[in-house]
Amino acid sequence: MERERMVEELSKIVGKENVLSSETDLFLYGYDASLFKAKPDCILFPGSTEEVSQIVKFCHREHIPVIARGSGTNLSGGTIPTRGGIILHFSRMNKILEIDIENQRAVVEPGLFTLALKNQLARYGFVYQPDPASEKVSTFGGNFAENSGGPHCLKYGVTTNHILGAEVVLPDGEVIQVGGKALDNPGYDLTGLLVGSEGTLGIATQLTLRIMPKSEAVKTMLAIYNSLEDAGRTVSAIIADGIVPATLEILDKLTIKAVEESVHAGFPLDAEAVLLIEIDGLKDGMERLAERIMEICRKNNAREVKSAKTEAERTQLWAGRKGAFGALSRLRPNYLVCDGTVPRTKLPEVLVQVMEVSKKYGLTIANVFHAGDGNLHPLILFDERDEEELRKVHLAGSEIMKLCADAGGTISGEHGIGTEKMKEMFFIFSPQDIAAMRKVKKAFDPEDICNPGKILPEVQA
Amino acid sequence: MKTEQLKTLFYDEVAKCNHCGFCLAHCPVYTVTGREWATPRGKNVLVKAIIEGKIDWTPEIEETLFRCTGCKLCTQTCFPAVETNQAVLAGRECLVDRKQYPKVVDRVVEALETHFNISNEPNANRTLWMEKLEDIPDHRFQKEKARVIYFVGCVAAFYPMAHKIPQTFVQILHKADVDFTILGGEEWCCGFPLIQAGMKEKMQKLVEHNQEKVKEIGAETVVFACPSCFHTWKEKYQTNAELLHSTQFIERLIGEGKITFQNGADRAVTYHDPCDLGRNSKVFDAPRNILKRIPGLNLVELEGNRQLSVCCGGGGDLEMIDPALSAAIAQRKIEEIQRTGAGEVVTSCQQCIRTISGYARKHKIKLKVRDITEVVLEAMGSPL
Amino acid sequence: MSRIEKLIPKLKEIVGETNLIQDPEKLKACSVDGKRPKVVVFPGTIAEVSKVVAYANEQSLTILPMGNGTKMGIGTIPGKMDVVLSTLRLNRMTDCDCDNLTLSAESGITLGEVQKKLGQEGKGYFLPLDPPHTLKATLGGIVATNSSGPGRLIYGTARDLIIGIKAVFPNGDIVASGGKTVKNVSGYDMCKLLIGSYGTLGILCEITFKLLPLPEREATLLLPFVRLEEAAQFGREILQSQYLPSSIEILNGMAVKKINPPIAQQGNYLVAIGLEGVAESIERQVSEIGERAKKKSALEIAVLRSESHSSFWKAIRDFSEGLAEEGLNFISFKSNILISRCGEVMGSYEKIAKESGVDCGLICHSGNGILYSYVFGGKGVRSKKESLLNLIREFSLVAVKNEGHPVVESAPPDIKKRIDVWGEPRGDYEIMRRLKKEIDPKGILNPGRFAGGI
Ligand SMILES: Cc1cc2nc3c(=O)[nH]c(=O)nc-3n(C[C@H](O)[C@H](O)[C@H](O)COP(=O)(O)OP(=O)(O)OC[C@H]3O[C@@H](n4cnc5c(N)ncnc54)[C@H](O)[C@@H]3O)c2cc1C
Ligand code: SF4
Numbered sequence A: 001m002e003r004e005r006m007v008e009e010l011s012k013i014v015g016k017e018n019v020l021s022s023e024t025d026l027f028l029y030g031y032d033a034s035l036f037k038a039k040p041d042c043i044l045f046p047g048s049t050e051e052v053s054q055i056v057k058f059c060h061r062e063h064i065p066v067i068a069r070g071s072g073t074n075l076s077g078g079t080i081p082t083r084g085g086i087i088l089h090f091s092r093m094n095k096i097l098e099i100d101i102e103n104q105r106a107v108v109e110p111g112l113f114t115l116a117l118k119n120q121l122a123r124y125g126f127v128y129q130p131d132p133a134s135e136k137v138s139t140f141g142g143n144f145a146e147n148s149g150g151p152h153c154l155k156y157g158v159t160t161n162h163i164l165g166a167e168v169v170l171p172d173g174e175v176i177q178v179g180g181k182a183l184d185n186p187g188y189d190l191t192g193l194l195v196g197s198e199g200t201l202g203i204a205t206q207l208t209l210r211i212m213p214k215s216e217a218v219k220t221m222l223a224i225y226n227s228l229e230d231a232g233r234t235v236s237a238i239i240a241d242g243i244v245p246a247t248l249e250i251l252d253k254l255t256i257k258a259v260e261e262s263v264h265a266g267f268p269l270d271a272e273a274v275l276l277i278e279i280d281g282l283k284d285g286m287e288r289l290a291e292r293i294m295e296i297c298r299k300n301n302a303r304e305v306k307s308a309k310t311e312a313e314r315t316q317l318w319a320g321r322k323g324a325f326g327a328l329s330r331l332r333p334n335y336l337v338c339d340g341t342v343p344r345t346k347l348p349e350v351l352v353q354v355m356e357v358s359k360k361y362g363l364t365i366a367n368v369f370h371a372g373d374g375n376l377h378p379l380i381l382f383d384e385r386d387e388e389e390l391r392k393v394h395l396a397g398s399e400i401m402k403l404c405a406d407a408g409g410t411i412s413g414e415h416g417i418g419t420e421k422m423k424e425m426f427f428i429f430s431p432q433d434i435a436a437m438r439k440v441k442k443a444f445d446p447e448d449i450c451n452p453g454k455i456l457p458e459v460q461a
Numbered sequence B: 001m002k003t004e005q006l007k008t009l010f011y012d013e014v015a016k017c018n019h020c021g022f023c024l025a026h027c028p029v030y031t032v033t034g035r036e037w038a039t040p041r042g043k044n045v046l047v048k049a050i051i052e053g054k055i056d057w058t059p060e061i062e063e064t065l066f067r068c069t070g071c072k073l074c075t076q077t078c079f080p081a082v083e084t085n086q087a088v089l090a091g092r093e094c095l096v097d098r099k100q101y102p103k104v105v106d107r108v109v110e111a112l113e114t115h116f117n118i119s120n121e122p123n124a125n126r127t128l129w130m131e132k133l134e135d136i137p138d139h140r141f142q143k144e145k146a147r148v149i150y151f152v153g154c155v156a157a158f159y160p161m162a163h164k165i166p167q168t169f170v171q172i173l174h175k176a177d178v179d180f181t182i183l184g185g186e187e188w189c190c191g192f193p194l195i196q197a198g199m200k201e202k203m204q205k206l207v208e209h210n211q212e213k214v215k216e217i218g219a220e221t222v223v224f225a226c227p228s229c230f231h232t233w234k235e236k237y238q239t240n241a242e243l244l245h246s247t248q249f250i251e252r253l254i255g256e257g258k259i260t261f262q263n264g265a266d267r268a269v270t271y272h273d274p275c276d277l278g279r280n281s282k283v284f285d286a287p288r289n290i291l292k293r294i295p296g297l298n299l300v301e302l303e304g305n306r307q308l309s310v311c312c313g314g315g316g317d318l319e320m321i322d323p324a325l326s327a328a329i330a331q332r333k334i335e336e337i338q339r340t341g342a343g344e345v346v347t348s349c350q351q352c353i354r355t356i357s358g359y360a361r362k363h364k365i366k367l368k369v370r371d372i373t374e375v376v377l378e379a380m381g382s383p384l
Numbered sequence C: 001m002s003r004i005e006k007l008i009p010k011l012k013e014i015v016g017e018t019n020l021i022q023d024p025e026k027l028k029a030c031s032v033d034g035k036r037p038k039v040v041v042f043p044g045t046i047a048e049v050s051k052v053v054a055y056a057n058e059q060s061l062t063i064l065p066m067g068n069g070t071k072m073g074i075g076t077i078p079g080k081m082d083v084v085l086s087t088l089r090l091n092r093m094t095d096c097d098c099d100n101l102t103l104s105a106e107s108g109i110t111l112g113e114v115q116k117k118l119g120q121e122g123k124g125y126f127l128p129l130d131p132p133h134t135l136k137a138t139l140g141g142i143v144a145t146n147s148s149g150p151g152r153l154i155y156g157t158a159r160d161l162i163i164g165i166k167a168v169f170p171n172g173d174i175v176a177s178g179g180k181t182v183k184n185v186s187g188y189d190m191c192k193l194l195i196g197s198y199g200t201l202g203i204l205c206e207i208t209f210k211l212l213p214l215p216e217r218e219a220t221l222l223l224p225f226v227r228l229e230e231a232a233q234f235g236r237e238i239l240q241s242q243y244l245p246s247s248i249e250i251l252n253g254m255a256v257k258k259i260n261p262p263i264a265q266q267g268n269y270l271v272a273i274g275l276e277g278v279a280e281s282i283e284r285q286v287s288e289i290g291e292r293a294k295k296k297s298a299l300e301i302a303v304l305r306s307e308s309h310s311s312f313w314k315a316i317r318d319f320s321e322g323l324a325e326e327g328l329n330f331i332s333f334k335s336n337i338l339i340s341r342c343g344e345v346m347g348s349y350e351k352i353a354k355e356s357g358v359d360c361g362l363i364c365h366s367g368n369g370i371l372y373s374y375v376f377g378g379k380g381v382r383s384k385k386e387s388l389l390n391l392i393r394e395f396s397l398v399a400v401k402n403e404g405h406p407v408v409e410s411a412p413p414d415i416k417k418r419i420d421v422w423g424e425p426r427g428d429y430e431i432m433r434r435l436k437k438e439i440d441p442k443g444i445l446n447p448g449r450f451a452g453g454i
């Protein structure tokens, strides 16, 4: 369809002021936090579910792709309009609709920043557990679509464990409610299926979340190592000892250096790795558990283990962790995060293999990751303006995925497949597995309207 | 500036932006518009695309680059600390070179070239604010020699809403027995609006004039109640004189025992850090130290304070270029102030006062907005 | 030769002569809502399951997957029922990786057996699910019906614990989803789709769970209250506090009577608080929660430990089994409601039951808003049919008002025939039907028994 007519039709739905279609704007909605780029046909800012529904009906009728977008911070090319189409930017639908303390639920619009809800909940002594490092800017729509995780997801589970219901506009424009404030509705768990579907099965216009009272006590510890492998070994050992702390995060030497240069978290510069450990819950028995953990650290060659004495010290340590990607990005203009995940017993060996990949390609790779979940984040640093380097980065990234897959792991723990890793899906799935997923897509979106060209690679029949 | 120069000077800078998007949570222009063009990320991407020849200087790019308050909260919160505002200003220079910029800018330039002030009035009018003052010395604060110069600034001199600042500040200085003068009709605009307009080469004449005046008067110190004048002087002027903001100077006078506070009532106030004073000139403590000395006053911090203070909407010529956008940002600021529960906000900038109280007045919002000089004079026990 | 006649030799070819039941008498034991299958087949490997299903699909024969049959009563009365596919020979623990805190096991093994084995591994582990039918329920049955128990308050349900499933889809494809990493967003989360799908989308063959080490200490607080409001209010108070109980159950007098816990004050409303975890925290909660209960006029504070603790929770979980053993005729009802409304809903249910002249036992996972009701019709179910139908309607209305969507989990066929056990249709059923159609176009897996006519 001609752009002019498209804009005219869509303006009728959302109002002229909420449509953008200039060359400049198309350029501005052609990227996200990944390395991919493409151009949409126009950008809309819907203000209500009804508008979203009408827009999607229009797209359905005219066979135009529609791609939902929050803050565009995803790392897998999830919002890249690879086949053109309409971007729905949810910045206007960003309200907290309800905080229902009695029922331990919150209802939000998809454009709301994750942290914005948490800040409001804090006033009631409540928390929403998932804590992606990007929480100050990631939206609930994005969290929902990517099934985002964070350090505390080790104990509390990822986004999917905290989204209980959603209002969803299906690819034909129909609006349905899945799940809800009450648990266990009969029928298939569509909420569970939709979380992590990267906007390819439908567009969320409201989300119902689980919220819970804040823990009584928390204790944060830092173990310092002269070898990255030992840090990895400690994590395996803690889990094997049957302890599931709230978080187990590793930062390697390069990361420590970058972090210290930008936020001064108090990590020692001469360490090869630090392990950030947090336990929470009731205060009773916490000291004993902490002692058990520290003992395991020491047994695995930690050269020092200390605990945060004040809330300020704790905040500082976490600022270091949360700022790690950013701090690393000071070293080189770009980075590629490989989101591979492995069984926790495999951490030490996979870490060694990752460093071998780094050597092989002559690329700088930093490691800062959710170790307790086995979720690696090797960060390959480079300058995308150097094409040769960029080419190597893609090869190295794929190789890291492969070695995670070969270790019995998977190619994405929390950032999604998007445009980035479709090829690598075959590292872990058989054509039959993919075919089954395609059936799901087909049931929801037979015309392939919603965020087409993502997640599922073509399967040769 | 030419596009080629832009490449030499800024390509590496904008390439540092890795699209992480964290700045979306902070940029006041994005907060109110919700459009990608408004984001620091978007601005860096566009400048990079221009440099790489992937996009032309479209009208939308002009619109985008002229909508940035210069608050630099993005750089503060950006891990690679990309100097987005620097890239934006350089972009504006390129646009000016192409004669592609908002027409209102020409009016200001013309005013500055003919009258050396932004108000396009005879420069002698710079002292009209003094008319309301009673019992002032015969020299009317204009001396040939003085140890201190108080540089009033265009906004405080010409906009009645801001007159209170010079009115109170001269009284404070007078009471504290400071040997000071103002430049009166010989004060010329500091040049800040030209930097913002992308015409920084035009400011040289103003800079030289003002520098010369300092020499003539033989001042050791120049004091500013306007953070933007202060910041501009610090960045662009060459002088041996010490440059201080009014809050720093007042703090010093308190320390020397020349200012003491008698008056005060129990009340909660919050403090708004002006971008050019706080984040951009690193003056955070002086105003707080002053407020802490005032009897009965309880300072409640804003959610975004010190380095993380959010712009009022008045920065970077935005009020001139897009008043509606500026007002929308002011509205957010007021909401943030209201969340503290304090009925009064103190700041140290005439522009912040104008934007915040202008919005409050227009929308009938009950809120006391005061410059720190007023609060100080009141606490010193003098009626205004 | 009819399709069925051809079927038998084919099945024998796949699973071997002996792994088949054809004897009508024996088949009777596998009947569902009074209906009998034509054959029961016991494949021994996933590959065999795949072959059986592929063949049935080709021949358009229907398959009912079955474990130990503990929950076969849930769902609409089956229509066509050719083959029962029993998972009982798929009963291995395939990858018990306690160091990684994960377990992969085949679907025919019982949870009881799994727990026993895990308890003996290293320092002792468990799979944190505590659904009904403690000993008999198989993993496949539990997961397919998304069965859960009181411990879900702290441990969650199958959707929170399962990280991988290998299932045979209706076309015979062996489809793997997830894996053995605790975090995984590669592709669609097919595990979620399969959990609670009642065997309508695929036959669950191997499931991977997250494990936990056995808790250091366990205890139970039994706190009887005279008034329902007091009990409910107390449950809410604990839920909103920073204490971390593993379960907060509220029982009405009738349920208490059946369970007969070791307390003096029978017949009142009972708040039962389960505690599991670090010794120090358990002791503190026992004393502090007890203290609070005293202030809130609990009639007594009984603390159960070790043997009496476990047998109390077993009795709660296996409540319906107990009723069946008593030979009682009953209707059971699962209502999901807002957690703050448990007390009110329990009150309304008691009132409705009383008005219908029937007894009713209520057990509520009050921290999750899941209420199980057991209505005993006594002998004359038939004569009371109309009033029972009316009761079901009223129960449903109350639950719906509290944002729930109740399900009749078991009822005599006479009653089942007259109602939709899955309750009023929801707006998302249409898309569910589309999923079913896409995945099982011929409708061979457990057809017509599930919500939305699936
Ligand atoms: C520095 C950095 C750190 C990060 N740290 C983490 C981390 O710790 N953990 C983690 O999990 N991720 C992390 N991420 C990735 C990213 O922030 C998350 O994936 C986040 O959830 C994306 O949110 P968003 O609002 O930016 O979504 P977008 O990027 O705008 O969109 C992401 C996907 O969601 C879809 N989508 C958006 N809104 C909707 C909707 N309403 N309905 C349906 N689909 C929708 C889009 O189509 C797209 O597929 C990080 C990213 C960066 C740049
Ligand atoms: S300007 Fe900084 S914070 Fe914003 S996207 Fe670029 S790198 Fe990230």
Ligand code: SF4
Pocket: B026, B027, B028, B029, B030, B038, B039, B040, B043, B067, B068, B069, B070, B071, B072, B073, B074, B075, B084, B085
């Ligand atoms: S300087 Fe301020 S207004 Fe300009 S882009 Fe940065 S945050 Fe936005």
